Amino acid sequence: MTDRGAPPKVRVLRHGWIVRDGSRVVDASSSVTLIEEGDHRFLVDTGASKDSDALICALSEVGLRPQDIDDVVNTHLHIDHCGCNDLFTNARFHAHASEAPPLGTVRFTGDVDLSPHVRVVHTPGHTRGCVSVFVESDTRYAICGDALPTEANYRSWVPPGIHFDRSLALASMGLIVGWAQTVVPGHDKPFTVMGKK
8 A cells, every 4th residue: 555645543433342142142232443544534334223323422422423434345255244325325345256345346356555545465275255454544453344353362372163164264354463553353443563662
């Protein structure tokens, strides 16, 4: 990514969460992250549909309405990450082609720059089309959905509990923490990569 213009501002509007019964996931909703670059506003994931009122409130707290969002990037198309997509009536939606996104979605197959500071990076393992959003800001952020769902996955170096390819999932985790200083996981609060401040 080239370094042109003022860096974007990154704000986590909603921290993702997950409820388990033993190893079984009972309920979950993803992190929702706002990237503001000049007058352009990106949202990464939209959470579960039951959290729509909370998401509208979180947007309002930063002076925004759903119709103010220009682009939504879905890290993948599990319903706990795209359940509130329908709120964003003015947005362009972006997803990896392997996720079989609906008509009208901007599809990509490899890494793609959305701006000089915002890059979508293919990080498969959880699903074939899982992506992360790398942002050069006051720090290097990786907003990674379920490619790295919790800080515990990072600390213990285990892949997401649900994955189609363990080695690919671990390679994607390595890519994320090799680049990022701050990770915004899919179902946890942001954390700092060890040794990178």
